[in-house]
Amino acid sequence: VKRYNILLLEPSYKNKYPPLGLMKIAQYHGSQGKDDNVVFMKGEDPEAKKYSWDRIYITTLFTFEFPAIRKNIDFAISLVNGQTNKIFVGGIAASLMHQYFLMHPEWRGVRFIKGLLNKSPAESLQLDDFEEELYSNDTHGSPIEYLVPDYDILDQIEYQYPVNDAYFLYATRGCIRKCKFCGVPKLEGDQFDMPDISSVVKNIIKQYGEKKDLIMMDNNVVASSNFNEIIAQAVDLGFGKDAVLSRNGSMVKRRVDFNQGVDARILTKSENYLKEISRLCIDPLRIAFDHLGLRKQYEKSV
Ligand code: SF4
The missing domain is CATH 3.30.750.210 (Transcription Regulator spoIIAA)
Incomplete structure (x- = not known):
């Protein structure tokens, strides 16, 4: 069975709390879930270029960190050779400035998620069953929002969250x-x-x-x-x-x-x-x- 490579990215800004949404997505894709190969990185880690990614999730926080967010999205697009449909961007800034993110033509195809992942995974992530996207048939699974956050991914990065x-x-x-x-x-x-x-x-x-x-x-x-x-x-x-x-x-x-x-x-x-x-x-x-x-x-x- 093929194991899919899932990359979780947090832009390079400083933040106090770990990215809870990404930790829940890690649970969804991880060994207790879909059993994919889940990797968490902060910022633009050149290590990421060594692999081919089936999907990339980026979290966003403060709207004033837009430059760091932009850099991270552009980096993700380069990692998947422009296949923007493999990229999902969620979190607070992406929700609050949703329209602004959508206005960028170079990001066309990236899915900007507004609000919570509290519907079935396929619905929350806007997965297209017709395109046979990965897990687009997961229309009845537990909402990602309700999953136990995966704390283990925090050990994959150097950055230490002040509150962890x-x-x-x-x-x-x-x-x-x-x-x-x-x-x-x-x-x-x-x-x-x-x-x-x-x-x-x-x-x-x-x-x-x-x-x-x-x-x-x-x-x-x-x-x-x-x-x-x-x-x-x-x-x-x-x-x-x-x-x-x-x-x-x-x-x-x-x-x-x-x-x-x-x-x-x-x-x-x-x-x-x-x-x-x-x-x-x-x-x-x-x-x-x-x-x-x-x-x-x-x-x-x-
Ligand atoms: S809507 Fe609720 S959470 Fe927002 S500022 Fe008012 S009281 Fe606080």
């Missing part, structure tokens, strides 16, 4: 609000629940071992009707107040970070929210006051 010994989770995606300046409502829509954080963590532990920190990436976790349950699960998972974990023979502090901030307008509605949050080893507590004029509420909530 952590679970990067979403208890919810989307948001209940529609703030004008924010991309979340456009890209993810209304708030919806993701699989239980405890089942995701248990699956990560099974495959990749225990992680020190819990980074909750929800846009607006306090708006979830499951908020109390999410906190209870985090406590059960070992992220209660003053939690520690053994690392290299010594005990280190664990921490929970709601890295998109918690909505000040909701926090102030009931004491329950802060009381619940304080059951966790939270560090830091980020309060998001998205609208001007919320300072009073903000001050009330700290």
